[in-house]
Structure formats: C-alpha cells, structure tokens
Amino acid sequence: MEQLASFLAASMRMAAPLLIAALGLAISERAGMINIGAEGVMLMGAFSAYAGAKLIGSYWAGMGIAIIVSVLMISIFAITTITFRAEQVVVGAGINILCAGLSSVVYRKLFYGGFEGIASTTITVKTFPELPIPGLSQIPVLGPMLFNHNIVVYFGLVMVVVLWFIINKTSLGLKLIAVGEHPKAADSLGIDVIKLRYLATLFSGIMIGIAGAYLSIAQSNAFAENMTSGRGFIAMAVVILGKWSPIGIFAGSLLFGGANSLQMSIQNLGITIPRNFVLMIPYIATVLAVVAVSKNKVGAPSAQGIPYRKA
Amino acid sequence: MNKFKEKLRGFAKPFIAIIIAFIICWLILVISGYDAPKAFGALWNSGFKNIKSFGTVLNKTSPILFTGIAVAFAFRGNVFNIGAEGQLLLGAAAATWVGTTFTSLPSYLLIPLILLSGAIAGAAFAYIPGYLKAKHGVSEVITTIMFNYIALQFIGFLVRGPFKDTSQMEPQSHPIAASGFLPYIIPGTKLHIGFVLGIVFAIIISIILFKTYFGYEVRAVGFNPMAAKTGGIAVERTMITTMLISGALAGIGGAIELAGTTHYLLEGISPGYGFTAIAVSILAANNPIGVIFSAFLFGLLSAGATSMQRAADVSASFVNIFQGVIIIFISIAAVKSVGHKKLSLKKGGN
Numbered sequence: 001m002e003q004l005a006s007f008l009a010a011s012m013r014m015a016a017p018l019l020i021a022a023l024g025l026a027i028s029e030r031a032g033m034i035n036i037g038a039e040g041v042m043l044m045g046a047f048s049a050y051a052g053a054k055l056i057g058s059y060w061a062g063m064g065i066a067i068i069v070s071v072l073m074i075s076i077f078a079i080t081t082i083t084f085r086a087e088q089v090v091v092g093a094g095i096n097i098l099c100a101g102l103s104s105v106v107y108r109k110l111f112y113g114g115f116e117g118i119a120s121t122t123i124t125v126k127t128f129p130e131l132p133i134p135g136l137s138q139i140p141v142l143g144p145m146l147f148n149h150n151i152v153v154y155f156g157l158v159m160v161v162v163l164w165f166i167i168n169k170t171s172l173g174l175k176l177i178a179v180g181e182h183p184k185a186a187d188s189l190g191i192d193v194i195k196l197r198y199l200a201t202l203f204s205g206i207m208i209g210i211a212g213a214y215l216s217i218a219q220s221n222a223f224a225e226n227m228t229s230g231r232g233f234i235a236m237a238v239v240i241l242g243k244w245s246p247i248g249i250f251a252g253s254l255l256f257g258g259a260n261s262l263q264m265s266i267q268n269l270g271i272t273i274p275r276n277f278v279l280m281i282p283y284i285a286t287v288l289a290v291v292a293v294s295k296n297k298v299g300a301p302s303a304q305g306i307p308y309r310k311a
Numbered sequence: 312m313n314k315f316k317e318k319l320r321g322f323a324k325p326f327i328a329i330i331i332a333f334i335i336c337w338l339i340l341v342i343s344g345y346d347a348p349k350a351f352g353a354l355w356n357s358g359f360k361n362i363k364s365f366g367t368v369l370n371k372t373s374p375i376l377f378t379g380i381a382v383a384f385a386f387r388g389n390v391f392n393i394g395a396e397g398q399l400l401l402g403a404a405a406a407t408w409v410g411t412t413f414t415s416l417p418s419y420l421l422i423p424l425i426l427l428s429g430a431i432a433g434a435a436f437a438y439i440p441g442y443l444k445a446k447h448g449v450s451e452v453i454t455t456i457m458f459n460y461i462a463l464q465f466i467g468f469l470v471r472g473p474f475k476d477t478s479q480m481e482p483q484s485h486p487i488a489a490s491g492f493l494p495y496i497i498p499g500t501k502l503h504i505g506f507v508l509g510i511v512f513a514i515i516i517s518i519i520l521f522k523t524y525f526g527y528e529v530r531a532v533g534f535n536p537m538a539a540k541t542g543g544i545a546v547e548r549t550m551i552t553t554m555l556i557s558g559a560l561a562g563i564g565g566a567i568e569l570a571g572t573t574h575y576l577l578e579g580i581s582p583g584y585g586f587t588a589i590a591v592s593i594l595a596a597n598n599p600i601g602v603i604f605s606a607f608l609f610g611l612l613s614a615g616a617t618s619m620q621r622a623a624d625v626s627a628s629f630v631n632i633f634q635g636v637i638i639i640f641i642s643i644a645a646v647k648s649v650g651h652k653k654l655s656l657k658k659g660g661n
Contacts, residue, residue: 036393090589091638094590094634094637094639095635096586096635097589098631098634099635101635102632102635105343105632109343229460230457233453233457236453274472276468280464283464286457287453290449290450
C-alpha cells in the first residue's frame with residue numbers, strides 16, 4: 001500500500017509537465033495546429049524560468065518570465081504558420097533547433113561566462129514548495145497522489161476541469177472544434193478562424209512555458225542543457241492518446257508518468273537491465289501508444305496542420 | 312523570360328535567408344556580449360585558412376550531405392522523416408560491427424560491406440515508421456522523433472556493453488580494422504572519399520527523382536496522395552519505399568562518418584547531423600543537387616563552431632540558432648512557390 005502510494009505520487013510528479021503541456025497542445029490542435037516546436041518552447045520555458053528565478057530571486061518571477069518567453073517563441077510559430085501559411089512541421093523543427101541553441105548559448109553566457117567556464121558545480125535555485133492540502137492529503141493512496149504537491153501540479157489538475165468545461169460547455173469550445181474540423185464552414189458562420197487559431201496557439205505557449213518552468217524550478221532546482229529530453233514530443237503523443245479531451249489527456253499523462261516512474265524504480269531496485277534500455281522506456285511507450293490509438297481515428301481534428309486561406 | 316525570372320527568384324531566396332540568419336545571429340552575439348567579429352572571423356578561418364582545414368570542412372560536410380539527401384528525398388514524397396539522426400546512428404553502429412568483425416577482409420571488400428551495412432541498418436530502422444504511416448496512418452513525425460531517442464540509447468548500450476573497448480576510459484567501441492578506413496584523397500589533408508561519394512549519391516538520387524517513373528511516383532504521392540491513388544499509383548508501397556531509401560541514405564552517412572572520420576563508435580558520433588539535414592534540405596528546396604551546396608554551408612558552420620568556441624568562447628550550440636533561423640525563414644519563402652509548382656516527368660527539376 002505504502003509502495004503503491006509513493007509510486008502513484010511519483011507518477012503524478014512525472015506526469016505534471018506532460019499534462020500541462022498536453023492540455024495546451026490539445027487546445028491548439030483542436031484549432032487545427034500541429035506544433036512539434038513544443039519541445040523547443042518547453043526547453044526555453046525551463047531555461048527562462050531558471051534564469052528569472054536565479055537573477056530576480058523568486059520562483060514566481062521565474063514562472064512569469066518563462067510564460068513571457070514561451071509566448072514569444074510560440075508567436076514565431078503562430079505568425080509563420082497562420083499568417084504566412086508555412087509548413088507547420090518544418091517551422092516546428094526549426095523552432096526546436098533554434099531553442100536548443102538559444103537556451104545553451106545564453107545559459108552558458110549568463111551563468112558560466114561563456115563556454116570555457118562551464119564547470120562541475122550546478123547553480124541551484126529556490127523551488128516551488130510542496131503544499132499538502134490539509135485533510136485531503138491524508139486520504140490513503142489518493143491523498144499523496146493528488147493532494148501533496150507543489151502549486152504547479154495543482155494548476156495542471158485544475159486546468160483539466162477548466163478546459164473540460166470550456167470545450168464541452170461553452171460556445172468558445174464549439175467554435176474551437178469547428179475551426180479545427182472545418183474552417184471554411186466555421187468562417188461562413190462568422191467565426192474568425194485566424195484569430196481563434198492565434199489565441200489557441202498563444203494559449204498553448206503559456207501552458208508549455210509553465211510545463212517547462214516546472215522542470216527547472218519545481219521538479220528540480222536547476223536548468224540543464226536539453227533537459228526536456230523529448231517531453232514536448234511525448235506531450236504530443238499524450239494528446240493523441242487522450243483523444244484531444246482534457247480527461248483523456250489526464251489519464252494519458254498519468255500513464256506516461258507511470259512509465260517514467262517505473263523507469264526510476266527499476267533503476268533504484270538495481271534490476272540488472274542495462275541502464276540504456278531502461279531509459280528507452282518512455283520513448284518506446286510513446287510509439288506503442290500512438291500505434292494503439294491509430295486503430296481508432298475518432299477525435300483527430302480534420303483540418304489539423306492545414307493552413308487556412310480566406311477565400 | 313518568365314521561367315528565367317522564376318529560376319532567379321529560386322536562387323535568391325536561400326541567399327536572402329542566409330543573410331537574414333547571419334544578421335540575426337550577429338545581433339544575438341552582440342546582445343549577449345560576445346565579440347561577434349572575432350567569432351565569425353574564427354569561423355571563416357577554420358574553413359579557409361589552408362587546404363588541411365578545407366579538408367576538415369568537406370569531411371564535416373559528408374555526413375550532412377547524406378542526411379540532407381535523405382531528408383530531401385523523403386520530403387519530396389511528403390514523408391516527414393525527422394528520424395535521419397537515428398538512422399545515421401544505426402548505420403554507424405552496423406558499420407562498427409562489420410568493421411570490427413570481418414577484419415581480415417581486404418579494403419575493396421570491407422569498405423563496400425561497411426557502407427552496405429550502414430544502408431541496410433538505416434533502411435531497416437526507417438522501415439518501421441514508414442510501415443506504420445502507410446498501413447496504419449500513424450504520423451511518421453512522432454515515431455521518427457521517438458526512434459531518434461531510442462537509437463541514441465541503443466548506441467549508449469552498445470558502447471558500454473557488447474562493443475566496449477575496455478582499454479578506454481570513455482565508453483566507446485574498438486576501432487574498426489584499418490582496411491575498413493575510407494581512403495584519403497588529397498595528400499596533406501584528412502579528406503576522405505566520403506565527400507565524393509556524397510556528390511555521386513546526390514546525382515543518382517536527383518536522376519531517380521526527376522528522370523525515372525519511380526521518382527515521378529514519389530513526387531506525385533508527395534504532391535497529392537489522393538490524386539496519385541486515383542491515378543493508379545500504389546501510394547502505400549511508394550511511401551514505404553521512400554522511407555526505406557531515405558533511411559538507407561542516412562545510414563550510409565553514419566557508416567561514412569565512422570569509417571572515414573572517427574574509426575570507432577562513440578555516443579557523440581553525431582552532433583545532430585540528422586537534424587541539421589532538415590535545414591540543409593529546406594534551404595535547397597528539397598533538391599538533391601542543391602543539397603550539395605547547402606550541406607557545404609553547414610559543414611563549414613559545423614567545423615567552424617569548434618574554433619569559434621576556442622577563439623571567442625561562444626558555445627558550439629550557437630550553430631543551432633543559425634540553423635533554426637534559416638529553417639524558419641526559408642519555410643516562409645517556400646510557401647508561395649507551392650502554388651505554381653508543376654509536376655512533370657519530362658521537364659524535371661522544380
């Protein structure tokens with residue numbers, strides 16, 4: 001029981017960045033955008049959160065800067081693909097490479113005075129503290145899993161409910177679905193397709209930025225180059241696995257969080273599988289997940305990845 | 312006359328993108344407080360100081376050239392192979408196995424065998440995402456990206472496990488037999504035959520794409536899969552074959568890097584040649600002949616990155632910023648030309 005509780009709690013901690021980023025991506029994908037640049041934006045989020053937290057001395061400032069920087073980065077994607085109708089996959093790949101370079105160069109300059117200075121010492125920052133919710137956190141198993149975390153995890157959980165409500169119960173949600181399914185028809189009904197796509201994409205930028213910040217100033221206490229190690233891509237798989245619905249995404253992210261946490265447990269238990277095979281688990285799980293869902297195509301917005309040209 | 316103008320515009324775009332990327336990178340360096348003239352000076356010097364350094368640039372170009380053609384070929388067929396990195400790594404691993412196993416073979420057998428093994432490994436690794444895309448509609452973007460991570464871990468396992476050279480501190484494989492080394496072609500440099508092979512392959516792939524019926528099928532599927540299907544083209548088979556060829560090319564790139572430059576397998580054998588390939592291919596409008604030139608540019612950047620690091624203390628990942636900016640600008644520039652891109656077997660080219 002104890003072990004199950006701590007396994008689930010660890011899974012939730014691992015799932016949180018995937019959950020938050022995937023919720024953002026689901027909204028932009030609903031509106032017809034496919035952004036593989038999420039990986040890079042998340043990396044910039046992680047870096048700028050760390051830099052902000054270190055230089056200003058507050059994790060809240062770090063979070064704010066992460067959001068601003070991520071929205072800036074994602075607006076490059078929005079402008080090039082929505083207004084200029086560039087190929088979304090290509091721009092996304094470009095953003096990933098750009099962000100990998102930018103975060104490394106600025107990180108080394110700011111904290112190590114260039115390349116040569118990069119030393120073995122890691123400069124740490126103060127992180128978001130754990131905030132057990134009185135009463136609720138005492139519930140067996142469920143308490144440690146859901147109610148004994150830092151505020152960023154709670155934010156992710158609350159957003160599941162908020163976005164579920166927006167998508168299913170509001171006209172904004174309907175418009176979003178219309179734009180992703182059939183932009184022409186949406187346009188003829190007077191919905192501003194371009195504006196909605198911009199809003200959805202910028203919103204995903206905020207979420208991805210928060211997810212990135214979680215990595216460097218909540219889950220751990222420092223930035224490391226390429227520390228996202230594929231989480232942005234895995235978040236895209238979580239969206240597919242969760243069939244673009246917030247509840248499904250919550251379940252999907254827990255599955256990946258579980259796979260990640262399993263990977264840690266295997267390492268800790270000293271089971272003699274080569275470490276590199278253990279490290280493969282999340283990536284193999286991602287491939288299996290997208291293959292499993294491919295049998296049942298329901299849910300994918302039809303106009304995904306296709307630029308909209310007003311007639 | 313119109314055609315000439317269009318051609319001219321086609322040439323102008325990449326140059327404008329390069330210049331913009333150059334300016335943006337210069338600004339980023341200045342804002343971050345680096346000595347920009349010194350950094351770019353070091354970059355230039357590293358490539359053109361003498362024939363030896365020029366040889367190094369061409370050697371850096373070789374793997375990028377192969378991954379570049381690989382990506383260009385796939386993109387022509389509307390298959391987004393983001394997995395050239397993983398395919399290259401697997402190619403290098405297969406080459407290592409062949410080069411350390413069949414050590415008694417003479418060069419004229421061992422070298423072709425090494426290249427072939429790289430091609431087979433790369434193709435096999437690319438087959439799975441290709442199959443999943445064609446038969447099950449699984450996005451090749453996500454699967455190929457995941458396969459990159461899986462390949463990287465697999466290499467990590469090989470150099471720590473079955474391939475490990477226990478006499479070395481760092482995890483790396485034993486060197487391959489000297490008879491498997493690619494021959495040097497210019498005395499006084501380390502320039503190996505890989506670059507020449509790359510040009511030969513670029514020409515062959517260009518001929519396949521623009522002068523054969525199969526190439527027409529690939530482009531037709533890339534242009535509009537529905538129309539291609541109506542036109543009687545076996546779309547699924549073409550997609551899988553496209554992926555196989557793309558993977559094989561990237562795999563040869565890995566084998567060449569191994570047998571020509573490093574001679575042993577290590578985790579860091581590729582500083583991202585497979586990702587650079589995306590920029591290389593886009594810059595060349597997915598044209599294999601154009602890839603020769605754009606690969607050279609990125610070979611120069613890659614070789615220069617290390618000297619930039621030494622001279623101006625700028626992290627080598629700076630090159631990534633350059634690549635990213637180029638991809639983004641070219642992708643905007645590419646949009647308008649799509650509208651009047653014509654598909655014909657006889658005319659060829661774009």
